[in-house]
Amino acid sequence: MPAAVLFPIIRRNDQPTVLLTQRTAHLRDHPGQVSFPGGRCEEADPSPAHTALREAFEEIGLPSAVVEIAGYLPEYRTATGFRVTPVVAMVTPPFELRLDAFEVAEAFEVPLAFLLDPANHQRHSLHYRGKLRHYWAMPYGDYFIWGATAGIIMSLYRSLSPDAR
DSSP states (O other): EEEEEEEEEOOSSSOOOEEEEEOOOTTTTSSOOOSSSEEOOOOOOSSSHHHHHHHHHHHHHHOOEEEEEEEOOOEEEEEEEEEEEEEEEOOOSSOOOOTTTTTTTEEEEEEHHHHHGGGGOEEEEETTTTEEEEEEEEEETTEEEHHHHHHHHHHHHHHHHHTTO
């Protein structure tokens, strides 16, 4: 199932941050998880960037006028069958978010430096569908960033740090 997410890096004066969402608990796919804005590609979407921008607007009201696409990370395949194209973008404030209360419980920002610091990268594992699966996690305050979201952050980390594991 093709999907795309927006990896929004906010241009803050003191330090760049990454905008993430906490999904509502009742959703069928990935309930309650920390995620990037994004979702399934629709037939009318001409590109993954279009999907990511459309979904970011639908989920959190992020206007595409403040978003500048910087590039793409390698496709990320989830254990639940999604083939996710991460679309990295720079976001220039000011902007006002309008959360879709059905899909998004909360939107919050995490310093990019925190996410790229190897000291904050944890390896975890769990049994899922009869297999032992390993995944990345980056706990931040009350938030547990893990799974596909942490995996995509690790993809950016590896692309910026050639010597990374």
